[in-house]
Amino acid sequence: MNNYFATVSRGLEEVAADELRRIGAGDVRPEFTGVHFRGDQKLLYKANLWTRTTFRILKPIARVKSFNGDELYRSIQKIDWSEYLDPDMTLAVTCTGKNKLLNHTHFTALQIKNAITDWQKVRGGKRSSVDTDKPDLQINAHIDEKHCIISLDSSGSSLHRRGYRPAIGAAPMKETLAAALLDMAEWTPDLAFLDPMCGSGTLPIEATLKALNVAPGLYRDFGFQTWLDYDRNLWQSLLKEAEAQQKHDLEIPIIGSDRDLQVIKQAFVNAESSGLEDYVQFARRELEDVEAPADHGVLICNPPYGVRLGTEAELGELYKLLGDIFKQRFKGWTAYVLTGSMKLSKQVGLRTSKRIKLYNGAIPCTLLKYEMY
Template identity: 60%
Template sequence: MTLSYFATTARGLEEITAQELVKLGAKAVKPEFTGVYFEGDRELLYRVNLWARTIFRVLQPIHTIKSQNPEQLYSNTRAIDWSEYLQPDQTIAVRCTGKNPQLNNNHITAIQIKNAIVDQQQQQKGIRSDVDTIEPDIVINAHINENNCILSLDSTGDSLHRRGYRSAMGLAPLKETLAAALLYLTEWTPDQALVDPMCGSGTIILEGALMGLNIAPGLYRKKFCFQNWTDYDAKLWGSLLKEAENSQKQHLPPMIGTDADKEVILQAQSNAKACEIGDQVKFYQQHLVDITPPAESGILICNPPYGKRISDVEALFPLYKLLGDIFKQRFKGWTAYVLTGNKELSKKVGLRTSRRIPINNGGIPCTLLKYDLY
């Protein structure tokens, strides 16, 4: 049976996510603000949760109801037969986005929806679901859009950007989903060397290694919410897990992350070990001035600090100039990418860009700068 789904993603990554969904077999793919609508069967729903690298979660819309005010929202929510989706012995969480003039507090709106659901359970069965905001069995997503409320089942649960392998993080880590998106934007392929000379806790290199080894990121998760649904197909899920495990590759080109900070290198090494790919990637302490290419060609990508205050920005001028000097002097034949949130700093690289790609990094408008090094 073909159903409609909505994959949530970071602002600005909608087109990349749409392309990823098409590759996974999705139909009727339609990017929207911070998400992508698509269609597919139950197998596709499972496959997207297992394999997608740039999305946060997959929602399955189940009802759109009128919700001009709290009273209408409550009555229309309670009119739905929730026994089709939720049993009283299962825990529940309701998460809400959007608003209208009379439903302008997401927390209170979520409570209103939760009350309607559990009041129906109490009336019908004399027992109701408990609320669990940490690890709920069933997650209901509600989105208020003008006088309507779209109610969806969250098939994912905890956001997919939390792969499960990264227990150690630096001070300003990239989300795994953004790191994967950056690699898609660079058009890096698994036969190319990959270097990050400011790797922090290693996210870009680790995401590249997972891509190159064809490891499904969902394999690191213990559970998805769809496994608690009434129509969960354990046999189908098991076959997809087996398929993913059997499709993994064994070898990579040089994948190297360096950083001047010894502590974050230890974090990166710990994360690589958690991925069980510690023998496939190299993380070591090294100052930027000492970096050398491990191959004749490849992709270099880094996310240097941007600086928040004017004094911080000026202090970073030498770092960005050094980046440009190193690119020009040592990485001929490579393609370099720098993600920065400051235009003045980007000028200090001193090289002509061949492409400038707007990126939103945690609410900060950034640009991914491409340098073809000849």
Template identity: 60%
Template sequence: MTNQYFATVARGLEEVATKELENLGAKNVTTDFTGVYFEGDRALLYKVNIWSRIIFRVLVPISTIKSNNAEELYKNTKKIDWSEHIQIDQTFAVNCTGRNPELNHTHFTSLQIKNAIVDQQRDRYNRRSNIDVKNPDILINAHIYENQCILSLDSSGDSLHRRGYRPAMGVAPLKESLAAALLEMVNWTPDTPFLDPMCGSGILPIEATLKSLNVAPGLSRNRFNFEHWQDFDADLCDRIIDDAIQQQKHELDAPIFGSDRNIEMVRQATINAKKCDVNHHLKLNQVTLENLEPPTDNGIILCNPPYGKRIGNTQELGSLYKLLGDVMKQRFKGWTAYILSGNKELTKKIGLRTSGRIPLYNGSLPCTLLRYELY
């Protein structure tokens, strides 16, 4: 049976997510703002949750109802047969996004939907499900757009970008999903040496290692919310998980390096690498930019240096960017470098001509991924 799904993604990553979903077998894939619609069967739903490196969560639309105001939202929500989705002994929660003139507070909107569901349960069974906002069995997503509300089941639960390996974080870390998307954007393949000379807590080299070893990100999760659904097929899910385990590789095709001038950052990166059992595959070292040397004859540099919006001082960072440009130009001939930055003035200090620019967002910060061919 073919169903329609909606994958939520970070702003600017819709096209990258589209390619990933198509590679996983999704059909009729179309992009929307911070999301991608696609079609597939139940096996694909499980597979996307287990394999996706880029999306946040997979929603399964239940119904689109009119919701000009709170009363209409409550009435139309209550018309849905919620017994098909929530059992009385299960906990649930409602997350809401979007707004219209009458429904302009997401917590209030969520409350109307919750009330409609539990009132229906009371009317039918004289009992109701409990609410658990932290770890619900069933997670309902509501999206208000103009006079409509799209109600969906969230199959993922916790956002898929949380791989579970990152207890140690730097001051302004990349999300794991953005790091994975950057690897796709720079067309890095596992047979190419990889270096992040400002690795911080290690997210980029760790994601590169996981990709190189073909480790499905979802294998590290304790659970997905679809496991609590009434139509959950445990045997099918187990087969997909077993297949993912069989596809893992045991050795890198090319070396992966991460370095940072701050020894505490290197320690954090090492902790994170150990958490997902890849510390013996990648090489993490304390190295200042002044002492940075190419570890191989060629490869890809990808880094996310501080750009003064959340950490660092813009003036002081100017010398850092200049040094980065000088080191790349003088020592890394034959390499291709990519720099993610949200500060145009700082990137001018690199002093190299770009061969490509890709606009994207790091959280809410508008950034540019800059490409440099090093001859």
């Protein structure tokens, strides 16, 4: 059994922890912007393939002293890098965190890279080259006061990049946040789903992927596939298992609409790219014309709140219109509004049954729940 660490967006730690437990992770312990867990190599692969709310799955290999650059260099050279890296492999080092004497992440990453390649040179003369775009081994270093946690990044590119979104609108929601909102809203595939302000379609597409049980990592590559201990047979068996578990029918409508024709066109492109064009519905529709597509269901929307789009002064009427539509046309539904402005949220004019604090990137937000009886 190995120790692993999943990085997540602030406020989504518990959601990600529950997701990891569902795929069989042990000793799951959420902390600020991350989740510690334990498992074998199979679980590492499954975490990359199946988790919808995590950014990266890291495999810590050492916790070394790093009071300053020289001490960090010496500490890194005490690791047997032949276990993880051949000279013919490329590498890249990323760094987070800082202390008083290691306060520049680029310098820290360079110091670690130099220590590793110098270690290789002493033992054989040939050193790995750096490839910051697609390295064979991506190393993550995190400075924690006087120590540095060295981890191997098993994910490669961030897991929110599912590979289906070539078209992106203004201020797009990350796929990981969309998946987390579906969990927080307790949406299940037997309930109709609607996003009346869907932009380029992230929420409806994530709902469709979940409803059809499509593994979010099914159509992309991962960092662990170039590791020395990569088990290709194990990975292929997990892919076949995931494909066999997919569903091919939806019993409920999943709909996204938006007033902007251009972003609806983007949503169509994204649905086609994900192979979901026959399952998810997109339409250009003014908000005031939105109707409930079923007797009951879940509505989630992420209206502008004056940070990246619009201003608070001009958005008040939009929030009031949302409240009126919820009240008049969505009886039997549960509606959720993600907003970064509590001032604007008051314009909805309805009593919330729940408020959940979370972050959209660096923006503090609240997910507001409205039960429409």
